[in-house]
Amino acid sequence: MASGIEKWMARAVRLSLRGFPAPNPRVGCVIVKNGEIVGEGYHDHAGAPHAESMALAMAGSSARGADVFVTLEPCAHHGRTPPCSEALVKAGVKRVWLAVPDPNPIASGGTEYLREHGIDVKVGLLADEARSANRVFLTSFEMSRPYVCLKAAVTVDGFMTREDGSSQWITGPRARSAGQRLRAEMGSVLVGWKTVQRDKPLLTARIKGVVNQPVRIVIDPHARLAGGERVFEEPGRTLWFVGKGRRTLDAQMEAPSGETFDLDWLLEAVQFQGVRGILVEGGPRTLAHFMDRGLFDSVELFVGPNQFGSGARFPWPGSPSGSLKLRAVKKIGGDVQMSFLRDF
Secondary structure, eight states, rough: HHHHHHHHHHHHHHHHHBBBTTTTTOEEEEEEEEEEEEEEOOOOOOTOOOHHHHHHHHHGGTTTTEEEEEOOOOOSSSSSSSHHHHHHHHOOEEEEEEEEOOOTTOOHHHHHHHHHHHHHHEEOOOOHHHHTTTHHHHHHHHSSSSSEEEEEOOOTTSEEEEEOOOOOOSSOOOHHHHHHHHHHHHSEEEHHHHHHHOOOOOOOOOOTTTTOEEEEEEEEEOOOOOOOHHHHSSSEEEEEEEOTOOOOOOEEEEETTOOOOOOOHHHHHHTTTOOEEEEOOOOOHHHHHHHHHHHEEEEEEOSSOOSSSSSSEEEOOTTSSEEEEEEEEEETTTTEEEEEEEOO
């Protein structure tokens, strides 16, 4: 029996990894009746139907008396869509197996609602696997700050830039597409003012399947940018953080008085703006600021085959930031992607 129900939840976890739902959670749902899947779905992007709604639409009347396997507690609030817990009750499902409770106080409460309406709810099936798939969203509530992933391209001898600060191109097009995928998965991308000025980036995710472009975050503590750079002209949201003493624009936020730049304040402000995950793509100094403060959760390194011989190296963490645990190594074209999780 255990292996059977785990099989269905494992399917739901795999489904949850599809799409780019940031800043919403990753959710997968499988509806099973008489040992067969009659409906399944996932949350593709913010504004799209929820996983349960997609699965129920596929199942139709077959959902009555069925078992539902969902990776996150069905929501109980009216947002862009009606509550999923209410939809499950109306569909007449028999039992709901959920992996992880929803930590969002606005959306939680689905378990109680289902039980109040006579539906058997089992909590915790494949919880570790579901948490891993949804770690960005869950971390943002558990840590009261966005999940922070540090990303960099480095040469095989460990340099991010040459002596003159130039870096293009360390990796090939496939690795760069993988980096843009990370932008969409995190839901936002952060750089410092020097990267904006020197590299003139768009900071968009130009890959198939992206409906909502990531929020762009620019740190400019001494107000060196003019506001006409490419990143500010792109459609979508750009949050421009500057030091005290510069006028406030709609896309701009001033740091607290007396602070050159306070990363804790920045993360709090970004979280307030609805951002759940940040991909930090800045230069070595920006990455080092997050490393030194211990304000990061994972690192993604894209290693190219070329060598610079000298320049600025990737700022590996030291005490008190903790160590890095290698999670995966993957070859992408002529480059290698190394994924690390912070070992708290």
